[in-house]
Amino acid sequence: MSGDCDPLTSDREAAIDAGATARTATAGAHWHMLYASVRGAAHRRNGLPNQDAVRISRTGPGLVLALADGHGSATSFRSQQGARLAVAVALQVAARWPELPTASHHKRRAEDDWPKELVRGWQAVVDARLGRRPFTAAELHPLEPSARQRLERNPRLAWGSTLLSVILTPSSILYLQLGDGDLLVVDDNGQVNRPLPADPRLLGNETTSLCAPEAWREARVYCQTLVAAPPALILAATDGYANAFRDDAGFRQVASDLWVMLRDEGQATVQAQLAGWLNETSAQGSGDDISVGILWREAT
Amino acid sequence: MPKRPGSELASRPLHFIWIADCSGSMSVDGKIQSLNTAIREALPHMRAVADENPNAEVLVRAVAFASSAHWHVSQPLRVADFQWTDLQTEGLTAMGEALNLVAQQLRMPPMTDRALPPVLVLISDGQPTDDFAAGLDALMREPWGKKAVRVAIAIGEDADHEPLQRFIGHPELQPLQANNPEALVRHIKWVSTAVLKSASSPASQAAGLPAGLNVPIPTPTAGPSSAADVW
Numbered sequence: 001m002s003g004d005c006d007p008l009t010s011d012r013e014a015a016i017d018a019g020a021t022a023r024t025a026t027a028g029a030h031w032h033m034l035y036a037s038v039r040g041a042a043h044r045r046n047g048l049p050n051q052d053a054v055r056i057s058r059t060g061p062g063l064v065l066a067l068a069d070g071h072g073s074a075t076s077f078r079s080q081q082g083a084r085l086a087v088a089v090a091l092q093v094a095a096r097w098p099e100l101p102t103a104s105h106h107k108r109r110a111e112d113d114w115p116k117e118l119v120r121g122w123q124a125v126v127d128a129r130l131g132r133r134p135f136t137a138a139e140l141h142p143l144e145p146s147a148r149q150r151l152e153r154n155p156r157l158a159w160g161s162t163l164l165s166v167i168l169t170p171s172s173i174l175y176l177q178l179g180d181g182d183l184l185v186v187d188d189n190g191q192v193n194r195p196l197p198a199d200p201r202l203l204g205n206e207t208t209s210l211c212a213p214e215a216w217r218e219a220r221v222y223c224q225t226l227v228a229a230p231p232a233l234i235l236a237a238t239d240g241y242a243n244a245f246r247d248d249a250g251f252r253q254v255a256s257d258l259w260v261m262l263r264d265e266g267q268a269t270v271q272a273q274l275a276g277w278l279n280e281t282s283a284q285g286s287g288d289d290i291s292v293g294i295l296w297r298e299a300t
Numbered sequence: 301m302p303k304r305p306g307s308e309l310a311s312r313p314l315h316f317i318w319i320a321d322c323s324g325s326m327s328v329d330g331k332i333q334s335l336n337t338a339i340r341e342a343l344p345h346m347r348a349v350a351d352e353n354p355n356a357e358v359l360v361r362a363v364a365f366a367s368s369a370h371w372h373v374s375q376p377l378r379v380a381d382f383q384w385t386d387l388q389t390e391g392l393t394a395m396g397e398a399l400n401l402v403a404q405q406l407r408m409p410p411m412t413d414r415a416l417p418p419v420l421v422l423i424s425d426g427q428p429t430d431d432f433a434a435g436l437d438a439l440m441r442e443p444w445g446k447k448a449v450r451v452a453i454a455i456g457e458d459a460d461h462e463p464l465q466r467f468i469g470h471p472e473l474q475p476l477q478a479n480n481p482e483a484l485v486r487h488i489k490w491v492s493t494a495v496l497k498s499a500s501s502p503a504s505q506a507a508g509l510p511a512g513l514n515v516p517i518p519t520p521t522a523g524p525s526s527a528a529d530v531w
Contacts, residue, residue: 042355042501072503074516144516146472160506180504201507204417204447206514209506239504243312243414250307257305265302277304284309287355287501 035293038278042287052291053083059094061169065293066090069238071160075147082159089121090165103172107223110174115219126159156211164236178219180207180239184255185231192252195222233259233296244285311357314416318362321424327389334481340384342492350379356500365398367391395428396435403438418448427460456531479529494518
């Protein structure tokens with residue numbers, strides 16, 4: 001792949017890097033979006049960057065939300081870039097999403113093709129970047145011999161990242177999760193649910209990853225039709241958010257609280273506070289980077 | 301101004317468990333006294349490491365094993381509140397039973413999925429006299445047993461490394477050998493500080509790829525010559 005195909009041109013990369021500021025825009029007739037990303041309290045103490053990335057954008061069929069968490073381990077020393085590439089590739093893939101007549105067609109395409117397009121797209125740009133800028137002695141020097149061997153076997157490990165993506169089409173909502181993180185939906189009664197069940201393999205600090213050779217097999221996909229009762233709010237977050245709460249109920253309450261605030265006090269109020277809340281949550285909770293993307297629907 | 305969304309925040313629990321051999325042979329040449337001293341002297345260093353990371357709540361307890369195994373400190377205590385009571389020796393080496401006890405406490409519940417990987421430190425001067433394999437199997441059946449950072453310290457030349465290596469379960473990490481009180485102090489301090497620090501703020505690791513350590517473990521500090529070896 002040539003450098004021209006790299007999804008992170010310099011200006012786009014800068015835009016995505018501005019994750020610490022809450023952003024907002026209106027898309028479609030009734031849906032709104034906002035997102036924010038903050039550097040974790042532990043990352044600040046240890047001089048580490050924010051290794052998350054998040055973006056929401058208008059796209060071919062409607063809206064796309066993409067959110068990624070770079071692994072940050074010593075072996076994944078380019079994972080900040082890996083997370084940004086994951087988000088950029090997810091936006092590209094969504095932009096190419098065809099217009100399809102029914103939710104069933106979207107579901108079939110999402111299950112058959114979406115994970116492979118995302119993984120292969122991310123792996124292609126990572127391979128191209130490695131070709132243009134091989135690992136340096138300074139990057140490899142801190143690694144143990146066994147870590148270097150792992151990297152020789154799979155250089156993509158250096159960019160290792162998770163990916164969560166949501167595509168909103170006129171007929172359906174498509175959810176994809178590869179690795180840790182959380183997807184929550186709130187219905188019109190304020191009830192919070194997970195479109196995808198928890199993955200018991202994602203315990204502690206281990207996560208499935210885009211860098212695995214056939215990572216698309218690890219992706220989980222769900223298609224929700226918009227015909228019946230569309231959600232009032234969709235929230236995607238990196239795992240630093242849920243890990244900051246004493247229990248899962250406390251984290252799920254984030255989604256219902258945000259829905260009430262957005263409905264009653266408006267997006268501008270929430271937008272102005274969001275990054276501050278995330279900083280407080282990281283400092284008093286997990287210490288990890290926290291990124292969140294929110295799509296919400298005005299009551300009709 | 302609206303309040304922060306969500307409910308109560310909390311740092312992530314990090315369970316640190318000493319699993320100490322108290323068999324009769326530990327009474328020889330002052331080994332048990334040296335172990336008691338080493339753990340007691342390591343506590344201030346452990347507290348300092350915990351204080352550096354307010355996003356991890358370090359909770360300490362201890363299992364002792366001899367002819368049977370029991371919780372020497374049964375309740376997980378914040379490291380600031382943890383005090384060391386001397387271990388006493390008697391009988392055989394029920395190491396398998398000790399791992400069984402730990403396995404029961406690593407179930408979910410009482411563990412939660414938001415915990416940090418636990419740190420398990422197995423210390424022994426001999427070889428198991430019970431069904432070690434059953435105890436290890438029970439531990440490794442628990443998701444948190446598999447994800448735990450498992451470190452082993454062999455006291456004296458008679459310590460059997462084979463079960464300790466099976467407990468560690470990873471070729472990149474070998475049991476630490478302590479043939480004198482100074483080495484034991486050094487190893488205990490290392491697990492109480494360097495290992496604890498790594499475990500309390502672990503970066504994510506890609507699962508399912510060629511095996512690496514769940515939590516990167518720093519290289520142990522090198523010891524002095526063996527001229528003073530007494531065990």
